[in-house]
Amino acid sequence: MFRLVRDRRQKIIDRESMRRSVLITGANGQLGCELQQIIPLYPQFRFFPTDIDTLDICDKQAIERFIVNNCINYIINCAAYTAVDKAEDEIDLCFRINRDAVRNLAEVACGKAKIIHISTDYVFDGKSEKPLRETDSTNPQSVYGKSKNEGEQVLLETVSDCIIIRTAWLYSSFGNNFVKTMIRLGKERDSLNVVNDQIGTPTYAADLAKAILHIIEESEKSNLFQAGIYHYSNEGVCSWYDFCLKIHELAGIKTCKVHPISTAEFPTKAVRPVYSVLDKTKIKASFNLTIPHWEESLINALKNFSGSF
Ligand SMILES: NC(=O)c1ccc[n+]([C@@H]2O[C@H](COP(=O)([O-])OP(=O)(O)OC[C@H]3O[C@@H](n4cnc5c(N)ncnc54)[C@H](OP(=O)(O)O)[C@@H]3O)[C@@H](O)[C@H]2O)c1
Numbered sequence: 001m002f003r004l005v006r007d008r009r010q011k012i013i014d015r016e017s018m019r020r021s022v023l024i025t026g027a028n029g030q031l032g033c034e035l036q037q038i039i040p041l042y043p044q045f046r047f048f049p050t051d052i053d054t055l056d057i058c059d060k061q062a063i064e065r066f067i068v069n070n071c072i073n074y075i076i077n078c079a080a081y082t083a084v085d086k087a088e089d090e091i092d093l094c095f096r097i098n099r100d101a102v103r104n105l106a107e108v109a110c111g112k113a114k115i116i117h118i119s120t121d122y123v124f125d126g127k128s129e130k131p132l133r134e135t136d137s138t139n140p141q142s143v144y145g146k147s148k149n150e151g152e153q154v155l156l157e158t159v160s161d162c163i164i165i166r167t168a169w170l171y172s173s174f175g176n177n178f179v180k181t182m183i184r185l186g187k188e189r190d191s192l193n194v195v196n197d198q199i200g201t202p203t204y205a206a207d208l209a210k211a212i213l214h215i216i217e218e219s220e221k222s223n224l225f226q227a228g229i230y231h232y233s234n235e236g237v238c239s240w241y242d243f244c245l246k247i248h249e250l251a252g253i254k255t256c257k258v259h260p261i262s263t264a265e266f267p268t269k270a271v272r273p274v275y276s277v278l279d280k281t282k283i284k285a286s287f288n289l290t291i292p293h294w295e296e297s298l299i300n301a302l303k304n305f306s307g308s309f
Helices: 001-020 031-043 060-069 091-109 143-156 178-188 205-222 239-250 281-288 294-305
Strands: 020-025 045-049 071-076 114-121 160-167 191-195 228-231 257-261
Touching: 001 060, 001 114, 020 031, 020 294, 031 045, 031 205, 031 294, 060 071, 060 091, 071 205, 091 143, 114 143, 114 205, 160 205, 178 191, 178 239, 178 281, 191 205, 205 281, 205 294, 228 281, 239 294
Parallel strands: 020 045, 020 071, 071 114, 114 160, 160 228, 191 257
Antiparallel strands: none
16 A cells, blocks of 8 residues: 555655756746646646746846756746846946846756747838848937847847747737826727837737747657747738727727827837838747737737726
C-alpha cells in the first residue's frame, strides 16, 4: 500500500518535472490577463504569471533568480510602459521598461529560455500605403515607438531564440482601452468626435493570447522555434471612426451621434502613425494560424465585456 502511494507520487513528480515552464511578465495588463484566462487549456505547461509587484523586469537579479529557480523554458514578455502620450514626458522611465528591461530579460534568458516579446505598430512612421511587412524599415515618431523599437533591436542583438510579435490597437475586457472608452462616452454624451484619417486594424487581446500559446505549443510539437519578427492584428481595415461606429452598433448605443474628424482636429502629445495596417502573411503561414476579422472578434469580445464597463 505504502509503495503504491509512493509510486503514484513519484509519477506525479515526474510528470510535473517534464512539463515546460512559461513565465508571463506584465500578467496583470490587457494581454497578460487574457493569457491567464486560457492557461487551463494548456495543462502541458506550467505557467508563472507575474507583474511588477512579483517580478519587476527592471531588476535583472530578480529575473535571473526567477528563471533559474523555476527552470523557465519560455518567457512571454507582456510587461511594458504603454502610456503613449505620458511617455513624451516620462522618457527615462519609458526607455527603462521598454528597452533596458528587455535587455535584462534577453541577457538572463540567453541559452536558458526562449522569449516571445510583444511590440507595436508604433515602430513605423505611418507613411506606408500598403500593409506593413516585417521587413519594412522602422521609423518611430514618438518616445513610446522609439523605446519599443530599441527594445526590439536589443533583443535581436542579444538572443537568437526570440520571437517578436508586433501588434496594434489592442483591446480587452481587462484594463482601459478604446472600446471601453467609446462605450462609456457613448452612454454619457449626445455626440462624440472620432478621428477618421488614422487607418489600422484592432486586435482583440484574447485572439493574440491564443496565437501566442499556439506558437509555443507548435514549437514544442515540432521541436522548432521559428525565431524572428512577426505581425499580428485581427483581419480587415478600419479607421478609429469606423471602429467606434461598430462598437456603438454592437453595444446598442443609439443616442450618441458620432462625427468623423481629422487628426489635426484632435491633437495629441505623441504622434500616432496615420497608416498602420499590418501584413499577417508570415505569422499565418509559419504557424498555420487563422486570424478572425476584427468585426467578428469585436462581437465575441463584447459578449465577455458585459459588466466590465
Ligand atoms: N495597448 C495597445 O494598444 C498596444 C498596441 C500595440 C502593442 N502593444 C504592446 O502589447 C504589449 C501588451 O500591451 P497591454 O495593452 O497588455 O499593456 P498594459 O495593459 O499596459 O500591461 C502592461 C503590464 O506591464 C506591467 N509593467 C509595467 N512595468 C513593469 C515592470 N517593470 N515589470 C513588470 N511589469 C511591468 C504593467 O503594470 P502597471 O500597470 O502597474 O504599470 C501592466 O500590468 C505591450 O508590449 C505593448 O507595448 C499594445
